[in-house]
Amino acid sequence: MAGERTVSDALIARLHEWGVDRVFGYSGDGINGVMGALRRSSDVEFVQARHEESAAFMAVGHAKFTGRLGVVTSTQGPGAVHLLTGLYDAKLDHVPVVAIVGQQKTSVLGSGYMQEIDLQHVFADVAAQFVQTVASAEQVPMVVDRAVRAAFATRSPAVVIIPHDIQQEPEADLPHEHGVIATAVDWRPPRVLPHDDDVRQAVDVLTAGSRPMLLVGQGAAGARDEVVRIAERLGAGIVTSLLGKPHVDETLPFAAGTMGHLGTTASGQLLSECDTLLIVGCDSPWTEFYPPPGAARAVQIDIDGRRMGDRYPIEVGLVGDAALTLQALERLLDEAPARVGEWRDTVELRVREWRQIRDERAATPAAPINPERVTAELRPLLPGDAMVAVDVGSCAYWYARQLDLPAGASAHISGTLASMGCAVPYGIAAKLAAPDRPVVALAGDGATQMLGLAELVTLSRLWTRWTDPRFVLCVFDNGDLAEVSWEQREMEQEPRFEESQALPSVPYARYAELLGMHGIEVDDPVRLAEAWREALDADRPTVLHVHTDPAVPLLPPFPGGAAKLAGMRDALRREGDAAVHALELLELYAGHESSRYGG
Missing domain, CATH: 3.40.50.970 (Thiamin diphosphate (ThDP)-binding fold, Pyr/PP domains)
Structure with a gap:
């Protein structure tokens, strides 16, 4: 077969057409055909990790830091199973990753052969949007194309399983006949915007209250400037999810930091006090740190309509790209008077108080x-x-x-x-x-x-x-x-x-x-x-x-954190002398917050 392009060569070449220049992974006999193609390729680099789980994390990290497709490969059996943690990381944080996974030869499947496990079932949940076993050389371009498009379109992992013998077959010509599908390397993100009437309803909600807040997640990654302009226009404060933190300038006087259990005191206090909430590209699960249901009227912006109202009861859900949708809101808000006043003063006070608390804690x-x-x-x-x-x-x-x-x-x-x-x-x-x-x-x-x-x-x-x-x-x-x-x-x-x-x-x-x-x-x-x-x-x-x-x-941020103190104190006292220092620090940290927020 020397000099003849194999299915594996075609697979790597197809990935390169999709813009892939790096594949993370670990070798093994079930993926050796693909490894040979990577060795022969001058376009795609192979990066060997120490463990398949790490390789999957590398593929996810590549996707997160670059915005491009992450690709990981592994052998069958234990190598495939080791990928799951990283692939679930991609699924839950909504980033595009494709896994190319080896499998035993087709002639032994179903025999209980060495390292043979049912990979379709193993990956059925984590790659719910696309998982496919290649059964012929003719399938390869189509399966790779569909996997990449599924990963991009759904921002989730896709898995291609390729048996060892298929990897070694000669690359197939695709005759123009029934049962053979020719596909193309092309996917372009859509321009998604809500209807004008829905935007007007959202503006009505956002301008009716007097204590607005923005909750910003990673879905606002391309809308940094728009988020600030909307907050300025509404006189609102901004809090972020943990994943949204990099997408807001936290030095702004109205940026209250991260929300949730690991969040800031300012975020906890302001979310408990607000009467209007604009959720932008955020799916944070810390629901106990949202305003109490019914306490705030809410509008949500998300590119995925399936997530509307998932974390908080909203009145208006705007399905659309964050930047474009915020621009649409901004155009209508320009017709309304600016909302800057007493609430913004409160927001900035809470932020200053938090920054003093964090400095005191760092100096403790x-x-x-x-x-x-x-x-x-x-x-x-x-x-x-x-x-x-x-x-x-x-x-x-x-x-x-x-x-x-x-x-x-x-x-x-x-x-x-x-x-x-x-x-x-x-x-x-x-x-x-x-x-x-x-x-x-x-x-x-x-x-x-x-x-x-x-x-x-x-x-x-x-x-x-x-x-x-x-x-x-x-x-x-x-x-x-x-x-x-x-x-x-x-x-x-x-x-x-x-x-x-x-x-x-x-x-x-x-x-x-x-x-x-x-x-x-x-x-x-x-x-x-x-x-x-x-x-x-x-x-x-x-x-x-x-x-x-x-x-x-x-310590969780107050006011919610105050309710946790009694149980934490009791547990520390039961630890005896070993926890005296921890108990002292807990009281000191609680004192930083209770002096401002009570509890």
């Missing part, structure tokens, strides 16, 4: 370092073009509350699936896509131990080819699965379970040095700013190992 002494101070010290030093990859765990709280992103920076996290271990794979994918921009990855010790340490090996083999070698992994090392420890106290009123929560000690900075990278270890808060500067100026990737205090509480 801890043993040895307050993790809030770690991100607070980064805030003025973060490069304007940085790409920030955030892991799941307590560090996500400190990112949400303490880090304002410059206008040119981007940031992503596993938001809805909330899967640990995403930060380093995301960061690697971001850096590969934009090697001239710096990456900052924020991860706890639990997430770093889960996937990050292995993918530092991947980083060590890639970084020398980058024009800008800056890649900083900041490890918040508190020896604890801190988010779960605090969730046990808050939600279950249970004391911390040592056997499930304690983490082994790892010399993260020295590990980086063993891999030929830079390592910095910090256990004194006075050294934090200097350490960040050193890491961001380094001539190679850096692991910044910061020893942080697990006793710093993950």
Whole structure:
């Protein structure tokens, strides 16, 4: 078969026609035909991760940071199963990813052969919009085209399963006859706008109240300026979901920060006080932090009509692109008087109060370092073009509350699936896509131990080819699965379970040095700013190992957080002497809020 194009060659060539220049994955006998095609291709780069789960996260990170299609590949059996976490991350955060998955030869399917599992059923939920097993060479262009279009059109994962023997067949000519389908490489996003009458009804709702707020999610990614103009016109404050945080300038005096359990006190207070709510491209599940149902009249903008009213009872749902729909609202709002006055004063007061609280918290002494101070010290030093990859765990709280992103920076996290271990794979994918921009990855010790340490090996083999070698992994090392420890106290009123929560000690900075990278270890808060500067100026990737205090509480924002205090106090008291420090910090943090908001 030497010199003859195979089905695998045709598959890779078709992906390249779709604009794919990078495939993440891990090899194995079930996908070796595709691996051979990747070896032969001069157009598509293969990036080997240490684990298929990481490879899937890389594909998701690529899609999130670039807005383009992410592609991952794996062998059959265990390799295929390992993809699921990353693919669910793509599904729940609505990004386009295609997985090319190997399978045993067609002649043995159904025999219970080695590594044979029913992949159609395995991927049926995560790739509900498109999952297909290729049965002939003639199918390949059509299946690839449909998978890519489905991924783009539904912003979700699609899966192509290709048996080993089909991979090795010669590329097929497509005769013009019955049963053979020729397709094209083409998909263009539609221009989606609501009807004019619906926009007028929305304006009537938005201008009837006196205390308006905007809740902004990742669906507003292309509408940064429009969001600000609408807020200015309505005299409204702005809060964001965790995924919406990068799409609003949080230095604005009326930007109240992130909402939800890990949100700001200003967001919690203002959402509880508002009488009008405009939800823009947001599907945040923290419904207890929305206004009480019936307390606010609501309008929602979303590109997907299936999500209308999912989180809050709305009066008007506008199905459309966020930027275009906000522009339509703005044109009608220009005919109404501007709504700026007492409520805007209240919004700006709440924002100033929150910023004072966050500064007080970052300055609160801890043993040895307050993790809030770690991100607070980064805030003025973060490069304007940085790409920030955030892991799941307590560090996500400190990112949400303490880090304002410059206008040119981007940031992503596993938001809805909330899967640990995403930060380093995301960061690697971001850096590969934009090697001239710096990456900052924020991860706890639990997430770093889960996937990050292995993918530092991947980083060590890639970084020398980058024009800008800056890649900083900041490890918040508190020896604890801190988010779960605090969730046990808050939600279950249970004391911390040592056997499930304690983490082994790892010399993260020295590990980086063993891999030929830079390592910095910090256990004194006075050294934090200097350490960040050193890491961001380094001539190679850096692991910044910061020893942080697990006793710093993950207190939900008031007013809702006040109701959690009694249970948290009781759980900490049951932990005895080991929790005295944590109880003291909890009371101090609660005092920051109750002095302003009561409780």
